[in-house]
Amino acid sequence: MDLKNLGWNTSFAEAFAKYGEAGFIPARITSRQANLFTALSEIGELKGKVTGRMRYECAQGTDYPAVGDWVAVKGNADTGLMQIRAVLPRRTQLLRADFNKGGYLGDQVISANLDVLFVVIGLDTEVNGSNLLRFLAQANVTGARTAVVLNKIDLCGDVTAAEAAARKVAKDLPILKVSGTTGEGIGEIRKFLGPGITGSLIGPSGVGKSTIINSLLGEELLAVGEVRESDSKGRHTTTWRELVILPGGGMLIDNPGIRSFGITGDESLIATEFCDIELIITQCKFRNCQHITEPGCAIKEAIACGTLPRERFDSYLKLQAELRILGVAKQYRSRIRQENLVAAKRRKKFEDTGR
Ligand SMILES: Nc1nc2c(ncn2[C@@H]2O[C@H](COP(=O)(O)OP(=O)(O)OP(=O)(O)O)[C@@H](O)[C@H]2O)c(=O)[nH]1
Ligand SMILES: [Mg+2]
Ligand SMILES: [Zn+2]
Structure with a gap:
């Protein structure tokens, strides 16, 4: 090897x-x-x-x-x-915030040293822009190249329209149109990979991440699940992460579909993902404008005249709220950690000196 x-x-x-x-x-x-x-x-x-x-x-x-x-x-x-x-120090890392009932537990590294990250969605349902945006925001902080994969083109009547919907959110990122089951377009994914290059796939459960990897492997190595007819939702077939080596070189890491998406990063995410909105806000009449009832609100104007889609502003607010909650949780965690350190020092001193 x-x-x-x-x-x-x-x-x-x-x-x-x-x-x-x-x-x-x-x-x-x-x-x-x-x-x-x-x-x-x-x-x-x-x-x-x-x-x-x-x-x-x-x-x-x-x-x-x-x-x-x-x-x-x-x-x-x-x-x-x-x-x-x-x-060894990581070149890039894909993070998620880890939550349980008690709240924020800290960040978790999903996978490390990625060169390219494929954000996969399935065209068996309509493109959900704000969902795609959340995965792209997550991808944005990894440091890896990002590409959007529209899978299941075989099930989609109007791929051009779906691509246009994805394009609004993906901006200038590459968009690859593929079918994991027929193999169509899979070569486009291959082009991003080669000897020594590591890619990973993220996206909701059931969009076909494991199917795509199997297609590139040329064998059914990874388990693939059924999608419920009723709501097109996957069943979380992949339950652990695995790095596989592709014939002809290159590696891919499969991921479980993310159930409760724990976004992580800091508020600079907002600035990079939503710079257009931040720019509009600078034109609001009041510096502390809440964009609800204030006169001279540039956001309300932009929504009214259609230059800012309402859903995009909603995604912005949602992400902002999540990051704010996370910010508070992070401060809390670091305080606890600090207290633990002090307690450990005290214990050590006691062990060393008996007082
Ligand atoms: N028609 C069609 N079906 C597909 C395609 N890709 C995947 N599927 C089907 O979609 C279902 C889910 O595929 P998986 O590969 O298990 O999806 P996943 O993203 O790995 O899901 P999780 O592991 O749960 O996150 C399976 O029944 C696949 O056969 C495709 O391009 N076309
Ligand atoms: Mg899977
Ligand atoms: Zn405003």
Whole structure:
């Protein structure tokens, strides 16, 4: 296994050097199931966990390895086992905010070191602009190239109209029209990939992400699910992430369809995704205009005369509200973390000095 075909490059080699001297080897994470990782290395496929020392050093979820990460491991070719000691700095990462009933738990790395991210939607239903926009906003902060994939063209009567609807949101991003089942247009996706290049697919459940990867693989490696007739919704068939190597070179990471979309990033997202709206707002008469009843509101005017679609402004408000909630949660988290650090120091001092 030539590491270059897996995306290894000189900057990873540089970051790895000190581990190499200490007898570690580099490996790339291909899957994660709870605490058990699988990776590819020069000595083949390895399975294992992170070392206790590394676990101790991980302050937050994003410090743990994610699919696509390069890691420094102690590996055994005979047993196929490894111990992960460190994650090498990521070139790019796809993040999501992790929530449970108690609230915001922190950011989670979905996948790492991506070169290109495909945002997939299915043309078996009408293009939902604000949904697409949310995935594009998520893609925008990864640092990877982004392309929009309109899948299931075989089920769509008017692909041109669907593309026009997607174009409004995608702006100048490439839009690829494909069918995962007939294979039409799949070559367009292939063009973005090559030896050492890593792509990933995100999008709602049931849009055909796994089907597209199977089509590129030329075999039914990944499980594919049924879509309910009643609401065209998928059933969350893919339940874990997996990096697969394509014949002819290049890699793809499959993702589960995202159920509750936890958007993450900061408010600069708003500025990049909605610069047109921010620009209009600067023309409102009042600086603190809420764009509801104020006189001289440029937003209301733009909506009335049709230059700003109402739905686009709604998506803007929705994203802004989410980011605001997230901002508060993040501050809260960092305060708790700070308190924990202080408590740990106190404990250590007590252990060291007895007081
Ligand atoms: N007609 C048609 N059906 C497709 C196409 N792509 C996928 N499907 C069907 O859509 C259903 C869902 O496909 P999956 O590949 O499981 O979708 P997914 O995006 O991976 O879904 P999750 O894993 O749940 O996120 C399956 O029944 C596929 O056969 C396509 O291009 N045309
Ligand atoms: Mg799937
Ligand atoms: Zn206004």
